[in-house]
Amino acid sequence: MYLSGGIRVRTEGRYKQLYNDLKNFVFLDMHEIFFTCAAIGYRSGKRIPLGKSAEDRFWSDTITPHEFAMFYAMVAELEGMSCQSLMDAKSVIEVVEEYANAGMEILLEELLGEYVIETESGPVLDKASCDELPKIILAHIYDRSLSETN
Amino acid sequence: MIIQSIQLENFRQFRGKQQIEFDSHKNKNVIVIFGENGRGKTGIFRALMFCLYGEKKLSQDASVQESELYLVNTQELQEKSSQGIPVESCVTLDFLHEKQKYKLRRSLLGILEDGKVIQQSNGVKLTLWDDEGNSSTEKDPKIVSQYIENILDSALREYFLFDGEKIERLTRASTEQRREISNAIRKLLNIDTLEKVMGATERLKKYLNRELEKRATGERAEVMKLQRLNEEEIEGKKNGVESLRGELEFARLEKVDVDKKLEQIREIQDLLDKRNNLEERRSNIEEEKNDILRGMKERTGQTALLLLQSTANNVFNSIDRRKQAHEIPSDIRRDLIDRLLNEMQCICGRHIKQGSEAYARIIEWRNRIPDNATEDLTLNLWRDLSSARDRFESIEENAVQSLTKFGSLKNEQREVERELERLREKIGSSERADATKLDAHRLAIENKIGKIEYELTVTKQKLDALYDGKERLAARRKRIEDQEGIRDELTRRVELVEQSHDALLKIHNDFTAESRVSLGDDATRYFMDLLDDESRRNLKSICVEEDYSIQVHDRLDKPFLANISAGQRQIMSIAFIAALAKAACGGVELLEMPLFMDTPFGRLSHEHRKNLVQQVPHWCTQWILLATDTEFGEFEAKELAATGTWQSFYILHAEEDGSTNIHKTTVEDGLGYICQRG
């Protein structure tokens, strides 16, 4: 069903605190973080299946129509523009989860590494250095988008 | 006294026999003695004091031990000591006083022993000539002293030397200043004896009252006890007043100090304002940055849409192409074709057979058409992608705008920080720059001053009340004594002594008041002579207050001392010392004593210097000006030369062995010498 609600979107367990922190300091909500990571992962052509420690992160109801449309577009593009593949929203989400997983890893590698502290349960934001993080991430996304359109 | 010559022999820096001559021109009465510091200018005044009074110390030597004050020339001492020969140091003064001629010679013997200088008096000789030219000699120090005291009281000798320190001391309202003036007046009036008699009478009064109290009974005893307590309280309050005055003065000085600092701050007020503005701008920038960051937080998620522009475009275009090709939405819905196949009917209604070409074509058509759900999804997707694409431009614009704005704010912030740092360096230490703290401190001091002034008023009021009480108690006692017919001998003694004490106190106050007024009047005349035109318009008089401090009044008779400049203060001080000198001379218009002025020009403007140089020669019979090259330059020399009062010019030269040589030149040569030095 188009724009299905009621689906639990998952991420790696180790990113749980990071998602929470990013929601407090940089983004408005979980779905935005997820979308951004998915976009980064897709644009880099990298996808990493979720492991055993994957956890539910948020409900698909919160995903905006535009975000959902982009997810569909990603999968349609992957499946040679076949819209048939989009009929099962759950499997669309599952594909996007893998891209988001990779996207987070890329984001950590390329940008967030300086701003997080590694703990046993996973990376957490170093609050002391987060003052300008919204700007830093926005700039990063924008710069990436410039190379994406070139 | 008019000095004719002063001869120094091995005295202080002056090795061998050296002389300063004072010619007796009525109109040319100024001698300039010119030399760098340490060359012996004050030494000449010292020679005069030694010769007249046998005094080794001047008032500026207060903290120096007499044994450390060497009058004998050290170079001569060192040379002669190796031969075991003592050195005679002497000063000979030739002078006229009230038309009588005198020659006074006083000497010391000095020897260097085990590195220590030992000096001892070597006698004095006074020769006088009468009208007929007959001379007589006196060698008894006591008699010589009497002669000299009659010419100039030794207690007053210091008023003929105007040295920089003395001038400075009198410029500042301080306990020192008041003490100096009160001592001067006491010396001038010669009221030491009066004060001694008052002291003794006070003692006697206390003693007699104690005796009386012991013997008194009943109400009288009670009143006497109250009187004693009253006296003690009065004493206590008088001490209180003195101590409060001291505290007040200290607080006032503190305030002056703070005002100076605030003045410095005013000079840097521009910088401080700039700093405050920049600090405000800095905090505004921080706020603006935070606003932008908040906005960015709201936009970051959307901005990620830009990452999938090409994907969105590809898929959109693909669907759009199919739409253009009328593939979607399909003309006929798939479920309709399914029905046709079930009914084995063509759309035109003709029956079709399975396996036939028509049948195959219908199958093919069916396969081409997406199912409804998929078609719906595709169309919805197309719609959402379309609206998403419409937003790309504005999302990009917003992102660019906020990033650019943030960047320029950061640059501005860096610039502001740099500027603040530069200002911080210019402004200096934080204490100096903290006007707010200083203002608060000043306010605290002002409050303190207010409190002390109030306390002072209250204490004075209490003192007045105590004096009233004293009168009432005295009256009460008299009434009792009259009633009880107590007029015993002891009581009468007490009465006599008390009345005598009161009389002496009144006389003392009258004398000192008269003296203060007279000093004030003279000081005012000298002051007006010396002031520049503008100051003369604003300032009216100098007066000596009851507490012996000096006050200057403006033309509206308001106290104005706190507002006069340093130069005006110096003039005030010089005028005052001249008034003291005049009083010391018995109040005559023309001071018949030489006035020594040691570097008096200090902080004076050109006009003041000119006035000084023009006026002082008319104040006294001889003006000896001791000057350094920084004080007495071309301007001063030319002004003095123009007055026609300049008699001679002496230069104190430093010799190789460290001693000083007195070198006399003419005024013309002296003028040339000074102009050459530039």
Next chain:
Amino acid sequence: MSEIHIRILNKLKDYPNEIQEYVESAFRLAATLPEVALAEELKAEVRKILKEKEIE
């Protein structure tokens, strides 16, 4: 007698004789005595002045 003494005595002209006498004696003694000793001497002077007055 010094000038100041003359001036002081002039100022006392309107005061009773005993006071003038007291002051005169005090100044005379003060020429040679310090304050404490002067106070001692004046004890006797005061008695003397009052006795003379009585006799008058």
